[in-house]
Amino acid sequence: MNVVNAIRFYVKKFTEESGAGMKILLLDNETKSIVSVAFSQSEIANKEVYLFDLLENQNRDHMKHLKCICFLRPTKQNLINLSRELKNPKYGQYYIYFTNTIEKMDVKSLAESDEQEVVREVQEYFADYVALGYHVFSLNIPKCGELNKWNEANLKRTAQGLISVLLSLKKSPVIRYQASFEMCRKLAESVRNIISRDSNLFDFRQTDPAPVLLIIDRREDPVTPLLNQWTYQAMVHEQFGIRNNIVNLKEVPGISKELEEIILSAEYDDFYEKSMFLNYGEICIKIKELMEDFQKKSQSNTKVETIADMKAFVENYPQFKKMSGTVAKHVTLVSELSRLVSEYNLLEVSETEQQLACQEDHSDSLQKIRNLIKNPRVRTYDILRSVCLYALRYEKSNNSGLNSLKNALLERGGLTSDQKDFLNRICSYGGVNYREADLFLNQNAMAFTKRILKGFKGVDNVYTQHTPLVKDLVEQLIKGRLKETSYPFLGNTIRDKPQEIIIFVVGGITSEETLAIHNINKAYAGNIKVIIGGTYLHNFKTFIDEVNSLVNDFKDRTRANVRNL
Structure with missing residues (x-):
């Protein structure tokens, strides 16, 4: 697939x-x-x-x-x-x-x-969808409806897009959906109705076992879109945004005219194809190796040791720019990423985020967020992530410090009106009252044990401890352990473990999730094939817009209903 x-x-x-x-x-x-x-x-x-x-x-x-x-x-x-x-x-x-x-x-x-x-x-x-990678697709719908209620035009568009994916891959799947969210059920029914209506289009040789289409909701995992990422593609999308393979760098200080807008495509850029899932440290090493290789070929003795040295080398050697435009593009990108990481203390920010997402240490987490708020080098925008993570994790805690954090963040200033709205709406969007999954592994004894065992295994990188919920769901599906009560079949059922899986996320996917699915495909080496798609590919900025739109429309509709009573 x-x-x-x-x-x-x-x-x-x-x-x-x-x-x-x-x-x-x-x-x-x-x-x-x-x-x-x-x-x-x-x-x-x-x-x-x-x-x-x-x-x-x-x-x-x-x-x-x-x-x-x-x-x-x-x-x-x-x-x-x-x-x-x-x-x-x-x-x-x-x-x-x-x-x-x-x-x-x-x-x-x-x-x-x-x-x-x-x-x-x-x-x-x-071909009614945007193929963002061999295993990733998007419908480019940034805001799909209200809380648990589809915009009818977007429901139709989403169903058409999913049907197009299935037909282009020649797959007639069994359908499973997340029962706790009405939007998932509605989409599942729309897809099944189209398959039934146009059954002649699906008259191709069936595989055994049948592929599975699993429809889930973004609201079940509001944590993943809040986190800073540390693999190359994900960092670029998080810091600059990648829209249909195009990255806009016009706001980068001192950027040259020809690099204000660049294309990142694994189809036409061998370096990017090999590096897109590497972590930040690895990508810096890869670029340094390419620079050294060029220096040997050009017999240049210029000293190149740091990212800043690389950037200066590219700017001072037009020959390099002409011969290796692709690498020059990546040197510019990594140089700017390096500047952002240093200037805005992103390592410290990320460590706090990961602790909130993966560890239970209330007092230490609270103190770390307060330290971020006091630090003038940390962007207010990044502190917002940590406060929202704290809100999701400790919203039911008796000794929650959420109000004091909100007040301190607002007193610090720097939040836009949209970001202030997001701060107040995140729990209405994906709080514990709406989720079934135990994202923080703290709701029962079994989950607590699972968290402790995970801690004993250790993590290679403190900044990448978190794994998205979708990874766990896919692994359960592969092993035949995904609960039918929570993820029922619509129509036909299968008891065999699926070998082909299509995941669709209502409300959008993230770069961390595309990485998780890539790693699953890599681990199973072709025996299991998984693709993931969603209404949109989010970074934190677009996720804020999605949440604000959904919750605001819902509240407006609720107020209107009350007035009409």
């Missing part, structure tokens, strides 16, 4: 099916992301696609000598725009590919609009 290969297969197919000749590729805003993440522009150009544009752009020139490939989501607006395009065609021939199923009446409407008979082909290619 490889979602990047699945998307690439469809893009290769539709660029080749139109035959020889110059072509333009018309996209919408969503398919633009789908294609750009899986294919480079130069690679598509090798298929004689020389122009790219959006269907909604009506200011395109008439070029009858071009063939036009339309790759679009089957939305109402796209169908309106496409009908208008066909009534006054700008190109000689049209090859139309939709990312999901399209209604017969819509096909008929397009045929009626094609008065000049320029359409040569209309097909459904199931």
